[in-house]
Amino acid sequence: MDTPETILRLEGVTKVYGSGERAVTALYEVSLQTHAGEVVLVMGPSGSGKTTLLTIAGALLRPTSGTVHVCNTDITRMGENALASIRREKVAFIYQSFNLLEALTALENVSLVTTPGGLNGATPQERAKEVLGTLGLGQRLNSLPKQMSDGEKQRVAIARALAKDPALMLADEPTANLDAKRGHEVMELLRQKALETNKAVVIVSHDHRIRDIADRVVRLEDGRLQAES
Ligand SMILES: Nc1ncnc2c1ncn2[C@@H]1O[C@H](COP(=O)(O)OP(=O)(O)OP(=O)(O)O)[C@@H](O)[C@H]1O
Ligand SMILES: [Mg+2]
Incomplete structure (x- = not known):
């Protein structure tokens, strides 16, 4: 069997917010890989760096040091326009508060972000309907x-992420x-849905x-990642 494709690779990622006396190290030398068809759950107490990790993985925030690869592309030092297209084409977020319009x-919430096409050339509306x-x-x-x-709202948010x-x-x-x-x-x-369509999924939660x-x-x-049994 082929080795599954690595979708996300964080290597030695450190994130420091602020500077001087106010500096907060939210992540310290975090390395994490996920591949297509895999669901990884990152657990940890409040303030341990979960949202920071996800925001960096989703190309919304740059690490202070270390490297981030998404779909084998090094995005660590990418310009804003290239980062925006990574966010648009490769990544979908699902939030606690659903973030529906x-x-x-x-x-409409789902078809707004749905990529047209697929093999049968479906319109965004048709695809959104199908996924919902x-x-x-x-x-x-x-x-x-x-x-x-x-x-139901969270399922709409998941449909929106999948339809993209x-x-x-x-x-x-x-x-x-x-x-x-x-x-x-x-x-x-x-x-189930993510595995059927071979996505890599990272969920952060306590x-x-x-x-x-x-x-x-x-x-x-405290910003340090450890394997769990
Ligand atoms: N924009 C910011 N500026 C300064 N410090 C920040 C910023 N965002 C987060 N932090 C700090 O970084 C640390 C990690 O925060 P983060 O939001 O990643 O934690 P979390 O694990 O998601 O917590 P929670 O479970 O409460 O959502 C915390 O100490 C937090 O106060
Ligand atoms: Mg958080």
């Missing part, structure tokens, strides 16, 4: 966010606004209840 329906359907939201296409439950068809999906505390059962269900769905959906769990403590 309140004035738009589920279908596979996440069990076929009856919710025309609902506004305020008319949906939190679990990125190599790398990054989720920051995606279950924080969901009850335990709903949180687990939604993450299980994310795992929710122990979703450990079993990950292929690998690593732990951040």
